Amino acid sequence: MAGEVTLVELVKRFGDVTAVDGINLEMPSGEFFSMLGPSGCGKTTTLRMIAGFEQPTEGRILLDGNDMAYTPPHKRNVNTVFQSYALFPHLNVADNVAFGLRRQKVGKHETRERVAETLELVQLTGFEKRKPAQMSGGQQQRVALARALVLKPAVLLLDEPLGALDAKLRKALQLELKALQQQVGITFIYVTHDQEEALTMSDRIAVMADGRVEQVAPPREVYEEPSTVFVADFLGVSNLMDAEAVGGANICRLQVGDFELDATQGKTDARGSVRVTIRPERVQLEAQDATGQNRVPGMVERLVYLGNSVQVIVHLAVGTTIQALVQNVGTEIPWKQGTPVQAHLPADALRVLDDTGAALAPLDEGAVPA
Amino acid sequence: MSGTTVATAPVQRASTVTRLRGWLANPWGRPRFLVLITWSYMVWSIVPVLIAIQFSFNASRSRTIWSGFSLRWFTWDTDSVMNDPDLRHALGQSMKLAAADVLIAVPIGVLLALGLARWRGRGAGTSNFIMLFPLVTPEIVMGVSLLLVFTHIFTVVHTGTLAQVLGHITFSISYVVVIVRGRLFSIGRQYEEAAADLGASPAVALFRVLLPLLTPAIVAGAAITFAISIDDFVISQWLSSGGGTVTVPMLIYDATRAAPLPSINAIASIMAFVTLLSVLAGFLVYRAFTRGERGAGGGMVGDMAAFDI
Numbered sequence: 001m002a003g004e005v006t007l008v009e010l011v012k013r014f015g016d017v018t019a020v021d022g023i024n025l026e027m028p029s030g031e032f033f034s035m036l037g038p039s040g041c042g043k044t045t046t047l048r049m050i051a052g053f054e055q056p057t058e059g060r061i062l063l064d065g066n067d068m069a070y071t072p073p074h075k076r077n078v079n080t081v082f083q084s085y086a087l088f089p090h091l092n093v094a095d096n097v098a099f100g101l102r103r104q105k106v107g108k109h110e111t112r113e114r115v116a117e118t119l120e121l122v123q124l125t126g127f128e129k130r131k132p133a134q135m136s137g138g139q140q141q142r143v144a145l146a147r148a149l150v151l152k153p154a155v156l157l158l159d160e161p162l163g164a165l166d167a168k169l170r171k172a173l174q175l176e177l178k179a180l181q182q183q184v185g186i187t188f189i190y191v192t193h194d195q196e197e198a199l200t201m202s203d204r205i206a207v208m209a210d211g212r213v214e215q216v217a218p219p220r221e222v223y224e225e226p227s228t229v230f231v232a233d234f235l236g237v238s239n240l241m242d243a244e245a246v247g248g249a250n251i252c253r254l255q256v257g258d259f260e261l262d263a264t265q266g267k268t269d270a271r272g273s274v275r276v277t278i279r280p281e282r283v284q285l286e287a288q289d290a291t292g293q294n295r296v297p298g299m300v301e302r303l304v305y306l307g308n309s310v311q312v313i314v315h316l317a318v319g320t321t322i323q324a325l326v327q328n329v330g331t332e333i334p335w336k337q338g339t340p341v342q343a344h345l346p347a348d349a350l351r352v353l354d355d356t357g358a359a360l361a362p363l364d365e366g367a368v369p370a
Numbered sequence: 371m372s373g374t375t376v377a378t379a380p381v382q383r384a385s386t387v388t389r390l391r392g393w394l395a396n397p398w399g400r401p402r403f404l405v406l407i408t409w410s411y412m413v414w415s416i417v418p419v420l421i422a423i424q425f426s427f428n429a430s431r432s433r434t435i436w437s438g439f440s441l442r443w444f445t446w447d448t449d450s451v452m453n454d455p456d457l458r459h460a461l462g463q464s465m466k467l468a469a470a471d472v473l474i475a476v477p478i479g480v481l482l483a484l485g486l487a488r489w490r491g492r493g494a495g496t497s498n499f500i501m502l503f504p505l506v507t508p509e510i511v512m513g514v515s516l517l518l519v520f521t522h523i524f525t526v527v528h529t530g531t532l533a534q535v536l537g538h539i540t541f542s543i544s545y546v547v548v549i550v551r552g553r554l555f556s557i558g559r560q561y562e563e564a565a566a567d568l569g570a571s572p573a574v575a576l577f578r579v580l581l582p583l584l585t586p587a588i589v590a591g592a593a594i595t596f597a598i599s600i601d602d603f604v605i606s607q608w609l610s611s612g613g614g615t616v617t618v619p620m621l622i623y624d625a626t627r628a629a630p631l632p633s634i635n636a637i638a639s640i641m642a643f644v645t646l647l648s649v650l651a652g653f654l655v656y657r658a659f660t661r662g663e664r665g666a667g668g669g670m671v672g673d674m675a676a677f678d679i
Contacts, residue, residue, distance in 0.1 A: 053563050073566040074575075086564035090582045090659075099578075100568035147568065 002064050002077075003029040003154035003187040005050060010059035012045050019045040021211035022059070027155075027189060027204075032181050034190045034198040037208035038234070043191045046208075047157050050189065051080045063154065074103075078155040079148035083163055085140045087132035093119070093143050094128035100151045118150040121180070138169050145180070155187040162197065174200050195235050199223060207231045225265070229275050229353050238277045239322035245270045245352065252352050257318030261294050263350035275353045282349035283324035285312060285335065290342040294350070298322075300339045314343055419642065426635035433632055443636040451636050459614065460621040461637060466531070467606065467617060468599040471538040476592045478539070479546025480584065484576075486547065487554040504544040512541060513608035520609065533609040534617075538599045545598065546591035553587035586656040593652025597645045 005027040012020040020042040027033040035043040048054045050061055052073030061069040068076055079100070087096050094115055101111045119125050122142040132140055141161060148156055161177075162170045178201045181188045192198050198205050199219040206216045207230070215227045226232035229240065244255040252268035254261045254276060263276060288297070297317045304311040310333055312324045322343065326333055335341060394403045425433050429440035443450050451457045486498055504512065520533045561583060565575035581588075603619040610616065616624075618641050625634045 051563075051567060053566075073563070074569050074571055080564075080567045082560060082564060084560055086560040088561060088564070088579055088583075099565070099570075103569035103574065151568065 004062075004064050005155055005187060005189065006060075006062040006065075007046070007050075008060040008062065010046065010049065010061065011057045012042070012049060012054060013057045018211055020049070020056075023208075023211075023213055025206055025213065025216065027187055029154075029187055030185050032178065032188045032190065032201055032203045034192060034202040034205045035208055036192055036195060036198040036205050036234075038193055041208040042211035043193075043208050044159060047080075047159055047189060047191045050155070051078060051157050052076050077153055078157055079151055079153040080157040080159065081141075081144045081148050081161045083160045085132075085144040085161075087140055087143055087147070089132055091131075092128065093124065093130050093132070093135075096132065096143055097147045097150050099147065104151070114150055118146045121149065121183075122146045137165050138173065141165065141173065145177075149180075149184060153186065155189060156181075158188060158190045160192055161190075162194075163192075170197070177201060199235075207234060209234070225351070226277070227354065229277075232277045232351070232353060236279070239280060239283065239320075240353075241276045241318070241320050241322070243274055243276045243352075245272060245274045251347065254350075254352070256296070259296050259318060261296070261345060261350060262347040263352050264347045265349070266351035266353055268352055270352050270354075277351050277353055278322070278345050278349050280311070280323040280325040281309075281327075282346060283314075283322060284344040284346070285314070285324050285326065286342040286344050287334075288340045288342060290344070292344070294345050294347055295342045296345065298341055298343050300335045300337055300341060302337060303333075303335070314341060316343060422635050423639045423642065425632050426639040428632045428635075431631060433630060433635060443632040444640075447633065449631050449633050451633055451640065454633060456616070456621065457633060457637050460616050460618045461640065463531070463615060464600055464618040464641070467534055467538055467602075468596050470535045471542055471599040472592050472595050474535070475539045475542045475595050476546050476588060479543045479591060479595075480550050480588055482543065483547045483550035483554060484580075487551045501544055501547050504541040505548070507541075509541070509602075509604040510608075513537070513605045516540065516605065517608045528611065529609050530611040530615050533611075534606050534615060537605040537609045538602060541605065542595040542598055545594050546588075549591045549594065550584060550587045553584055557583055586659040589655040589659075590652045593648045596648045600641060600645055600648075 005025075007023050007025045010020055010023040011018070023042070023046060025033075035046060037043050045054060049056050049069075052068075052071060056069050059069070060067045063077065088099065091099065097115045097118060098111050101114060106114070115128075116125070119128065122145050124139065124142050124146065127135065127139065127143075132143065135143065141164075144161070158177075162173055165173065174197055177188075181201075190198070190201065199222075202219055204216060204218050205222050207214045207222060209230050215222060215231045217225070217227075222231060223235050226235060226238070232238040233240065241256055243261070245252055246255050247253040248262070248268065250264065250268060252263045252270065254263055254274070256276070261276070267274070286295070298314040300312060301315045301321065302313040304313070307328070309328050310326045312326055312333070312335060313321060314324060315321050324343065393399075394406070396402075424436070426443055427439050427441065428436060429438035429442065445452050447453065451461065482501070486494070486501060489497070516533070516537050517529070520529060520536075561579050562575050565579045566572070570578060601619065602617070603623065606615075606617045607620055607623075610620065618637055622634055622638055625631075
């Protein structure tokens with residue numbers, strides 16, 4: 001099946017700025033592949049190079065084995081859904097969708113049929129004569145999808161297509177997009193800065209930073225087993241601690257301040273200065289007098305009510321501040337600001353990270369994002 | 371002076387001056403002061419024109435004493451616009467220059483705008499700046515320079531109609547470029563990219579997408595070109611070879627220094643009407659084509675202001 005995209009040592013420089021810095025990615029046919037990263041990480045530039053709007057400075061872009069890095073955009077078998085939709089304002093919905101078919105000199109009858117078919121696919125039958133300006137954002141987004149899908153491209157490129165929609169509509173369209181992709185079965189390459197969006201829809205995610213790929217893995221793996229500090233931090237709140245790996249093989253013995261912790265996840269064979277992370281939902285808060293392995297005393301600094309859970313920010317005796325997420329099960333949590341507690345950091349939740357990859361953007365201590 | 375006296379004093383009726391000030395400058399009411407200024411200016415600027423137009427319908431030979439309504443200066447008097455060969459010819463010459471100007475300057479201006487808006491790199495900034503030169507160069511300087519060019523360098527041109535057309539094109543291209551380029555910037559590159567993405571070659575993208583989107587700006591550019599060409603005096607005068615190349619503004623200028631008849635007012639009225647009509651048509655087309663566009667709130671003025679240097 002067609003639609004396999006391979007990027008080989010792809011580099012793009014704008015003057016002195018390197019937007020994409022040597023990317024290697026393989027996107028097999030029929031995959032929902034997301035490029036996730038903060039703004040300026042090079043994800044959109046990469047997508048624009050695949051579409052043909054930018055020429056790579058170095059490297060190759062293979063579509064089913066053929067290098068198309070220097071093929072002009074109108075000769076590539078890929079289509080794009082733009083962030084701003086870029087629907088032609090002077091054409092109605094049917095003419096917008098038929099635009100690509102007319103360029104391919106598809107017959108009148110077939111054009112009409114395929115337009116109708118595709119509009120049905122995106123649930124816009126009956127809107128043929130509307131002008132884009134007469135439609136809502138969500139509807140325009142469907143037209144943009146239809147306009148690209150009607151050409152049956154090998155690969156569909158989506159540049160933050162849900163970015164301009166409100167949260168509720170975005171959630172609904174996420175599921176719809178995923179279902180649509182499974183229905184048409186073509187490769188989707190999806191660019192987003194929204195980690196939840198990427199986790200919900202993708203088969204695999206490439207987390208990008210500073211023009212490089214930090215990690216490529218399925219959503220669960222990216223979230224549960226981040227390979228770099230950057231990935232751990234970008235995918236939700238991660239409690240990062242500086243530690244000294246002092247021994248062990250399968251179980252890594254860590255020295256954090258005056259405390260010794262065991263960790264069984266990540267690069268347990270590392271030695272020396274490392275970073276350790278634990279997901280807020282895995283931190284267990286216990287009464288001050290609790291004892292046992294992997295426990296660090298601390299003091300509750302702040303409670304943040306989130307509805308389905310309560311975020312407890314704890315200042316540990318080792319000097320770092322971590323977050324614990326306590327599920328809201330209807331009972332009031334026994335801690336208040338200033339309560340001394342024991343933070344239990346289970347060994348199978350503690351992950352030793354490579355301190356390579358992109359540096360984190362500095363956050364000031366107090367402003368821990370929810 | 372103590373605060374207590376003021377506090378205990380009965381509330382007095384506001385003086386007339388205070389009330390008038392309150393009426394003019396009430397921050398919660400309508401901005402009456404601005405309205406007043408605006409209307410004063412409108413009256414000041416339009417009344418002389420209206421009076422001139424009024425006397426083109428005068429029944430007598432006077433341009434100052436009103437003696438009833440008549441169309442004689444347009445149609446039946448021997449010195450009317452229709453019967454005086456000089457007036458008729460001047461009107462024809464003005465129209466000819468304006469039409470030629472629109473037909474040549476608009477296509478060239480559109481192409482230049484496309485080139486300048488999409489050209490990045492060395493020289494682009496300079497060219498954009500030079501493009502605005504004719505807008506700020508005093509017309510008389512341009513007239514003299516063009517006369518020198520046509521009488522000393524490109525002597526094949528001579529003075530006369532051809533030179534006048536070339537002169538008009540020279541300064542009106544800039545207006546077209548500024549308007550079209552402004553629109554190009556405001557619509558951005560996204561539509562061209564979308565067209566290319568859907569399989570349109572650059573030429574197809576230009577004709578199927580870009581030109582339809584530019585239509586309002588092109589029409590506006592044409593209307594303005596027409597209006598400024600009809601209106602031009604300085605360049606037409608410098609590049610004229612007398613006789614058959616006299617335009618309406620030149621004729622009016624000459625006539626008012628001799629003993630003018632209301633027929634001069636009549637021809638001026640015709641010019642004012644034609645200019646108004648062309649600008650109005652441009653505006654209406656612009657509005658019709660951009661209706662419902664996202665972010666087109668600024669409209670024509672916004673598009674024109676969108677150009678940057």
